Amino acid sequence: GDSVTQMEGPVTLSEEAFLTINCTYTATGYPSLFWYVQYPGEGLQLLLKATKADDKGSNKGFEATYRKETTSFHLEKGSVQVSDSAVYFCALLYGNNRLAFGKGNQVVVIP
Amino acid sequence: GAGVSQSPSNKVTEKGKDVELRCDPISGHTALYWYRQSLGQGLEFLIYFQGNSAPDKSGLPSDRFSAERTGGSVSTLTIQRTQQEDSAVYLCASSSFYGQGGGYTFGSGTRLTVV
Numbered sequence: 001g002d003s004v005t006q007m008e009g010p011v012t013l014s015e016e017a018f019l020t021i022n023c024t025y026t027a028t029g030y031p032s033l034f035w036y037v038q039y040p041g042e043g044l045q046l047l048l049k050a051t052k053a054d055d056k057g058s059n060k061g062f063e064a065t066y067r068k069e070t071t072s073f074h075l076e077k078g079s080v081q082v083s084d085s086a087v088y089f090c091a092l093l094y095g096n097n098r099l100a101f102g103k104g105n106q107v108v109v110i111p
Numbered sequence: 112g113a114g115v116s117q118s119p120s121n122k123v124t125e126k127g128k129d130v131e132l133r134c135d136p137i138s139g140h141t142a143l144y145w146y147r148q149s150l151g152q153g154l155e156f157l158i159y160f161q162g163n164s165a166p167d168k169s170g171l172p173s174d175r176f177s178a179e180r181t182g183g184s185v186s187t188l189t190i191q192r193t194q195q196e197d198s199a200v201y202l203c204a205s206s207s208f209y210g211q212g213g214g215y216t217f218g219s220g221t222r223l224t225v226v
Contacts (some may be wrong), residue, residue: 036217041219042219043114043115043202043216043217043218043219043220044154044202044204044215044217045217046214046215049214089153089154097142097159097161097206098144098156098159098167099144099154099156099215100156101146101153101154102153103151103152103153104153104154
């Protein structure tokens, strides 16, 4: 079935460093792709999305480009802040309006 | 309401007991979803309600799990005869019809601990 795979393990980096979180997908067709973020003690929030190949989603300095050739939707931010510490989930939309999520990546930004 | 409200925020229960988890979606949202978030397992789809249509129950892990949605609004997820493997955070989300292209609004979840 349709699914997403995120890179294993937490990510720890210093403030102002460059962040990349890898996400690849397996799907029949070209599903809409999403990044959700979960800040400590809060519910998941939609961060950005892309609905077709070559689309770039962006929000709060984060970007992700829908790459059909590599079936990827990697999340990037050029200069992270401590406030970006959270868990990030990649997801795709499949049949009957359901989201399939990756396992998430804990990001810890150190001052 | 302004957001998706879930209650209780934390629940500790003894193995074998039944529990009920409540979700109050955003007013006017016709779609409601339940997911389970287990440590290291990501988010697992449980059940989906859309308006007055029959719910999509394909994600429920066993017949101990059930959910209902009354009046197209509040939903209750019931777990009967809880087991330790049911310990997880149960997340509810709602969206307008067609899911706003995947733009769900999530609640803060109910953390269930079965001891």
